[in-house]
Amino acid sequence: MFADEYDVIVVGGGHAGAEAAAAAANMGSRTLLVTMNLQNIGQMSCNPAMGGIAKGQIVREIDALGGYSGIVTDKSAIQFKMLNKSKGPAMWSPRAQNDRMRFAEEWRLALENTPKVDFYQEMVSGLLVENGKVAGVKTSLGIEIKSKAVILTNGTFLNGLIHIGDRQLGGGRAGEKASTGITEQLVELGFDSGRMKTGTPPRVDGRSLDYSVMIPQPGDEIPEKFSYLDTAALSVQRDCHMTHTSALVHDVLREGFDRSPMFNGRIKSIGPRYCPSIEDKINRFADKDSHQLFVEPEGWKTVEVYVNGFSTSLPEDVQFKALRSVKGFEKVKFFRPGYAIEYDYFPPTQLKHTLETKLVENLYFAGQINGTTGYEEAASQGLMAGINAHQKIQGLDPFILQRDEAYIGVLIDDLITKGTEEPYRMFTSRAEYRTLLRQDNADLRLTPKSFAIGLAKEERLRKMEDKERKSKAFVKFFKDTSVLPSDINPILEGLNSSLVKQSDKMFKVFSRPKVSMDHMLQLESVSGFVKDNNLGREVLEQAEIQVKYAGYIEKEKNNADKLQRLENVKIPDDFDYSKLKSLSFEAREKLASIRPVTIAQAARVSGVNPSDISVLLVFLGR
Structure with missing residues (x-):
């Protein structure tokens, strides 16, 4: 079946995997996308929306570079909003509500219409590694598929464990089994791994809700769109709605705290700080009697509804009783309860800025495997991994975006130089040059760069x-x-x-x-x-x-130019930090582990002080 060697194999068909496969193939690499279920390519595992604060800028950047996320979002959108219009343009952030089923369908069709992408449905259980270099993958059926590069985009599937109350189910997503074997092999190869947690709210039947007592949340009067190409803007939109929890709802939820895996010790990993569960919110903000809930339709015609703001892993009977106490939800019917999921990730300080691993040549990580959260963060990493895998096997220069060039550059630089111990989410505040990195000028910033490497048409x-x-x-x-x-x-x-x-x-x-x-x-x-x-x-x-x-x-341009001078001061690959006794012990340890490429990157490493940078500059003759 797989007699020939592929250029790139992408493992996983989520947002990162889909963008990785599209990028590598569109640049000319013969690409195989291997996923456990071809029906779930581009699946919106959590909320039915793309974009938002800083995330919308990332989608625009993906589009400007020639990725598919913006086009797929426009084709499947049911509502569009430009957030933060009352603030300056650096804060404007596009966001779209999407038809979940159409979103996945559009992704599948986009990839099927990409000539150099092949597909295979099966679980990848291991990697083929020869002399420190990846050589392909091995599937659960024992099939070995050869390739020059491999991109792992496993999402929440690596040893995924679902929690609902005091019950635990193995799985990478509701109704789908977990992926096993890869973590264990990578640890044997010398990689550090960890566990993270994320969660999702219940899905409910919209026919059982009373929208008349909720606050309508319409889209913009004149909706825009994501892609810079000629996709159509919406002429008709679907409303979302807003309601609130209450002291009564919080009391009902507290009744189940003794059976909550969040509080009884079953979940030991760290969840996303900026998207906490409802039980975490009422525990951390005990002084608040109410929290907003956004009622989001999952598509044009489906009655399924996503209850944004009610992410939970409490027992399903507690979830049900509490939601029935919410205004407008008095007669709610569940499609499925919310749950938490724990999964393996690999601290991203083990990667180069190309997203290639430092330990195994031509092996790339993208998405939640790197400790990020969010479709947009994952998709941007997939795009960059796909580009760089192609560049590497063709003997071409790496494609790296700087912090003053793109939010994608900020994201990857943060991951590589600082690492993360909790699911990383992008915010405008993370970008020191956000006035330059606006959603309106992503094409001006990035399309010429992408065209130069053969991706943007x-x-x-x-x-x-x-x-x-x-x-x-x-x-x-x-x-x-x-x-x-x-x-x-x-x-x-x-x-x-x-x-x-x-x-x-x-x-x-x-x-x-x-x-x-x-x-x-x-x-x-x-x-x-x-x-x-x-x-x-x-x-x-x-x-x-x-x-x-x-x-x-x-x-801001002048400030960026000053910093760029330090980006141009390269640190030799074999630099021995242990010889520099003037460096602090922590700096020597961190720099030897992360191995920054430039002085500017070294300055961003956690634990490295300005005095350490001065020592490095002196030693390098600068």
Whole structure:
């Protein structure tokens, strides 16, 4: 069946595996995707949504690089919202609710229409390793499949254990068995492993809910979309709803705490800090009598509903009794209870910035195996692992994004240099250059880089160049064109903004906090320029940001350039930190373990102080 050697084998068909397979194949590598169930490719295991704070920026970056997540999201979306619009553009974050079944179907079809992707349904139980280099995989049926590189994207399946109350079930997801064998082999090869936990809420029957007593949560009036390509924006959307827990609900939940695996010691691993279970929330925030619950439909036509905010591993009878005490849920019927799941992961400090492991050549890890949580974080790692696996076996340069180039760069750098002892989730606050890393300019930042390595197609590059050219021309128009007091003062007066006494450049007037693009479009010369040059919404938004935030953007670029000088100071691969007695003991230990490639990466390692960096710079002659 598998007489020929593949270039890349991807193990796992979740968000990381799907993006990894697509990237490697689209760059020209003959790729095999092996997963335990081909019907669950791209499965939304938890919430039926993509994007959100910082996560939406990641999806835009994946799309700009030529990945599929943005396109699949647009094709299966049922609602779209741009979050944080009341804040500055660095905080704007797109989010879509999705039809769960259509999302998985679109992923499957996208991969089937990728010529160099082959599929095989079976459990991978081990790796073929020869002389410290991966050579393929072995399946549970004993089949050996040869390849030049392997990408592990096992999600929550490695020795997965599901908890519901005082019962435990082996499994990687509800209704699916766990994956065994890989952890044990990797530990034998010298890898460190750990355990993490995540959870999911009950799914309920929407026909049993009373939406009339809940608060509607509609999408944006003019919805946008994720992909920079010509996917369609939504013309019709489905509402979500919001309700709240109460003191009564909390009392019911507490009745089951003695049977909760969270509190009776059965779960020993650490769960996601920023997505706690409902029992964890009422225990940690005992002073609060109420928590928000978001009632999210799972698709256009299905009646299944996701109860966002009610993640739990309490016994199913306690879950049911507590939910029936929630406003609007008095007659709720369950599709299935919530549960917690423990699974194996491998501390990501054991990886290079390409996501290749340091111990086994041409072996890559992506997704929850690296200690992250979230579809978007997983998908971005899969994309980067797929790219770098292709680059490595073709003898090409690695593809690494810096912290000032992408949220993906921040994510991977955080994992590699700092590690994580709890499920890692991306936030805008993790990115020191978030003014540069906006959701609106991901294509301008990343599409040329991806096109240069052969992933992003020419159509995508041409669209980006057209947007860039028109945006620059529009900004130049504002800088070069003056406006008369008689034209602008009526607008300024309506905004209670100080009037101008003489002609002034539009750029200066437009820079005022209260003046928006909509106000500038009231000027005949501006609206005429837009019409004559056929400028779309994306160009108008880009130009407005470039005008109003020019100072902040320039300052952040200068800061990034200063740091880049340290990124250019390379540390030799065989550098012996033990010889530098001037380094602190912790710095020697951490640097020898993580082996940063540059001085800038060394500075970000936990436990390494500025004085340690000074010692390194002196020793390296800098």
